[in-house]
Amino acid sequence: MSEAEDRKPRSDEARYDPEITSEFAIPEGLDVAKGSESETTSEFSLPKGLETPQTPAPEPEGSAFNTPHTYSAKHAPPAFTPATGVPMLTLITDAPWQDRMRTMLRMPVADRPALEPMARAEEDGPAVPRVLDLTLRIGELLLAGGEGAEDVEAAMFAVCRSYGLDRCEPTVTFTLLSISYQPSLVEDPVTASRTVRRRGTDYTRLAAVFRLVDDLTDAEAHVSLEEAYGRLAEIRRNRHPYPGWALTLASGLLAGAASVLVGGDVIVFIAAAVGAMLGDRLAWLCAGRGLPEFYQFTVAAMPPAAIGVAFALAHVDLKASAVVTGGLFALLPGRALVAGVQDGLTGFYITASARLLEVMYFFVGIVIGVLTVLYFGVQIGGRLNPDTALHISQRPLLQIAASMVLSFTFAILLQQERATVLWVTLNGGVAWSVYGAMHITGGFSPVASTAVAAGLVGLFGQLMSRYQFASALPFTTAAIGPLLPGSATYFGLLSIAQNEIDKGLVSLAKAVSLAMAIAIGVNLGSELFRLFLRVGSPGKRRAAKRTRGF
Numbered sequence: 001m002s003e004a005e006d007r008k009p010r011s012d013e014a015r016y017d018p019e020i021t022s023e024f025a026i027p028e029g030l031d032v033a034k035g036s037e038s039e040t041t042s043e044f045s046l047p048k049g050l051e052t053p054q055t056p057a058p059e060p061e062g063s064a065f066n067t068p069h070t071y072s073a074k075h076a077p078p079a080f081t082p083a084t085g086v087p088m089l090t091l092i093t094d095a096p097w098q099d100r101m102r103t104m105l106r107m108p109v110a111d112r113p114a115l116e117p118m119a120r121a122e123e124d125g126p127a128v129p130r131v132l133d134l135t136l137r138i139g140e141l142l143l144a145g146g147e148g149a150e151d152v153e154a155a156m157f158a159v160c161r162s163y164g165l166d167r168c169e170p171t172v173t174f175t176l177l178s179i180s181y182q183p184s185l186v187e188d189p190v191t192a193s194r195t196v197r198r199r200g201t202d203y204t205r206l207a208a209v210f211r212l213v214d215d216l217t218d219a220e221a222h223v224s225l226e227e228a229y230g231r232l233a234e235i236r237r238n239r240h241p242y243p244g245w246a247l248t249l250a251s252g253l254l255a256g257a258a259s260v261l262v263g264g265d266v267i268v269f270i271a272a273a274v275g276a277m278l279g280d281r282l283a284w285l286c287a288g289r290g291l292p293e294f295y296q297f298t299v300a301a302m303p304p305a306a307i308g309v310a311f312a313l314a315h316v317d318l319k320a321s322a323v324v325t326g327g328l329f330a331l332l333p334g335r336a337l338v339a340g341v342q343d344g345l346t347g348f349y350i351t352a353s354a355r356l357l358e359v360m361y362f363f364v365g366i367v368i369g370v371l372t373v374l375y376f377g378v379q380i381g382g383r384l385n386p387d388t389a390l391h392i393s394q395r396p397l398l399q400i401a402a403s404m405v406l407s408f409t410f411a412i413l414l415q416q417e418r419a420t421v422l423w424v425t426l427n428g429g430v431a432w433s434v435y436g437a438m439h440i441t442g443g444f445s446p447v448a449s450t451a452v453a454a455g456l457v458g459l460f461g462q463l464m465s466r467y468q469f470a471s472a473l474p475f476t477t478a479a480i481g482p483l484l485p486g487s488a489t490y491f492g493l494l495s496i497a498q499n500e501i502d503k504g505l506v507s508l509a510k511a512v513s514l515a516m517a518i519a520i521g522v523n524l525g526s527e528l529f530r531l532f533l534r535v536g537s538p539g540k541r542r543a544a545k546r547t548r549g550f
Contacts, residue, residue, distance in 0.1 A: 128165065128190055132179055134228055135159045136194040138209060139170070139177045141235070144199045145206040146335055146473060149348040152177075155213050162216040163225065174354035201335070202415040203474045208235045210471050240415050244284070250412040251330045252277040253405060254481070255304065259326030260402040261432075262487050267318055271311065272326030275304030279327065294365045301331055301369030309377030321490060324370065328486040329406070333362045334518065335414070335477045341519030367493060374497040394440060396433075403432035403482035410478035420474045423464050427479035431457045435483060446510075450483050451517040451524075457483075458525025476522055485514035 139156045143149070149172040156170035156179060168181040178193035212231050215221045223231075242250075255276030256269040264272065279300035286296045304327020308320040340355030407428025411421045431453045438449035461476035492507030 128181060128183075129192065130225060131160060131163045131165055132181060132190065132192040134225065134232070135170070135179055136177050136192060137232060138213065139172065139179075140194055140196050141205065141209050141232075143172065143177065143196050145202060145209075146199075146339055146477075147206065147471065148339055148346065149173075149343045149351040150346045151471070155210075158213055158217045162223075172348065172351065174351045201413070202240055203420075203471075203477075204241050204415050204417050205235055205238065207417055207420070207470050207474060208238070210469075214469055241417070242412055242415060247413055248277050248280045248284075250409040251280040254409040254413070255326040255330045257326075257402040257406040257409065258329035258482075258486060259322045261399055261406070261482060262319075262322050262325050264319055264322035264326065268322045268326070271307050271318075271323045272304060275307040275323060275327045276330045278303035279331075294361050297331060297362050297365035298369040301327065301366045302373050304328070305370045305373035305377075309373055312377065313381065321487075321494070324374075325486045325490045328366065328370070328489055329481065329484055330413075331362075331366050332484045332486060332489070333359050334480055334484050334515075335473075336362070337515055338477065338480065338519045338522050341516065342523045345520070345523050366489075370490070370493050371497055374494055378497050396436060399436065400429050400433055404429040406481045407478045410481040411474070414474070414478055416474045416478070420468075420470075424475050424478045427457055427460050427464075427475060428482055430460065431479055432482040447513050447517045450514050451521040453483055454480055454518045454521025455525035455528070458522035459529050460525075461522070462526045462529040472526060476526075480518050480522065483514070483518050485511040488514060 135156045138159055139152050142152045142155055147155075152172045153170045156172075156177075157168065160166075160168040160170075160179070160181065165181050167183065168179055170179045171177070175196050176193060177196065178191065180189045180191040182189040209232075212223075212228065212235070215223050216228060252273035256264075256273035259268045259272040279302065282303065283296040283300040286299055305324050308324040308327075311318060311320040311323065336355055336359045340352050340359060342352075343349075343355060344352030404425050408421060408425045410428075411424050416424065434456055435449045435453040438444040438452060439446050442449075457476050457479045458472075461472045461479065464475045465472040488507050488511035492504045492511060495501075495504030495507060
């Protein structure tokens with residue numbers, strides 16, 4: 001055996017001997033005293049004798065409504081309680097449901113009174129999705145009919161509470177309705193929405209929906225969910241109360257009565273009526289072809305202006321300006337203007353902006369139609385004097401009768417119920433009487449006179465709506481017809497067509513001021529009437545503003 005083979009086992013034994021192979025082994029004969037630094041400890045270990053606070057164990061996940069661990073009942077902050085105690089909020093049961101629901105919507109959710117138990121035909125109560133669907137369908141009909149956003153929310157809230165859903169929050173915009181219901185604070189909410197795609201003017205249908213909501217909120221009516229669905233389907237299937245030829249005739253009479261208000265005679269009455277009826281038929285033709293409402297207003301404004309220009313070219317001794325002014329009265333969107341300003345004043349700024357934008361589009365369409373005809377009339381030699389219709393003769397009895405006819409025909413165009421037409425006709429006559437007494441006789445500003453007259457319209461409209469437990473729109477919208485700024489609009493357009501831009505803009509600014517005075521006056525009259533009603537809590541009535549930062 002060679003010397004290398006003789007050394008190989010020895011190297012293997014040395015390889016597996018820990019005392020020989022380990023470089024960190026303690027040599028023999030060297031003793032380490034106990035208590036000295038251990039060879040196994042880390043240099044990051046804490047020295048002996050140094051104690052650190054232990055981190056608390058994480059708390060188990062609980063509900064957000066549990067009492068915080070930092071809260072102590074012994075050291076709770078002092079709670080302020082008035083000397084008279086905390087008043088209990090109650091609602092007057094004999095008040096109209098509009099006021100009761102509006103008052104509750106303006107309260108915080110925590111301050112709303114508890115829902116009173118109401119007996120229903122269903123033992124366990126109707127299904128929540130079906131109640132929300134019925135609520136959205138009712139709100140859709142109200143919003144499409146021109147009702148204000150706050151009144152639509154009040155109606156939706158009333159329907160939900162009538163079926164026992166008290167924790168609901170309706171939301172209304174110009175084209176979208178949504179409602180959310182949360183059974184309790186720890187349960188998930190149920191939300192539904194509906195889009196309003198079609199709009200129409202039918203105050204008969206609007207009044208029927210209000211009667212349905214009134215029956216649902218009545219504790220003695222006991223309207224089941226199936227009965228409510230049946231009545232709602234019947235309301236949607238009902239036809240308009242007046243045929244198409246009656247609406248065309250009403251538009252002609254409205255334009256003729258408006259021309260009498262600004263100084264027209266019998267010939268002017270007939271000419272304005274014929275022009276308005278031609279415009280109405282052209283608008284119906286455009287609607288049947290699927291054209292948007294912007295072009296319908298543009299086409300409808302052309303025939304009255306064309307007839308006025310034709311009289312001016314023929315040198316007929318009559319007030320051609322009164323003919324055009326009468327035709328404008330039948331087209332001005334007073335209903336949408338009042339609803340838009342009302343939404344803005346009650347805090348629904350998105351809906352108000354959309355409504356006012358719609359009014360602006362309609363107004364621009366009317367401007368384009370009239371201005372096109374006037375421009376070509378002036379270019380071919382038509383002499384239209386803007387000062388012709390300014391000198392209105394004082395004919396109080398004839399003008400009051402004309403204002404009543406104007407309100408009557410306006411009510412027909414709005415598809416109102418026959419029982420409300422007489423009331424709104426009288427309201428329109430009162431509005432013009434107040435305006436004439438203040439502006440024509442008393443010499444007050446036309447804007448101030450218009451605002452006061454519109455305030456009385458809103459006041460009487462609220463009074464008559466409370467008497468019949470209905471919406472206030474059928475009693476106020478048609479009554480503001482005699483106050484619409486038709487003459488100021490025409491004079492502004494005529495001045496622009498004659499290259500008098502500054503004068504035309506001043507007249508159009510006056511028209512806008514009169515329109516705003518009408519809308520604000522109607523809303524202010526309604527709010528003043530509500531101030532005298534004891535609705536909601538015994539304290540002061542909450543404002544409708546959403547952003548109370550101070």
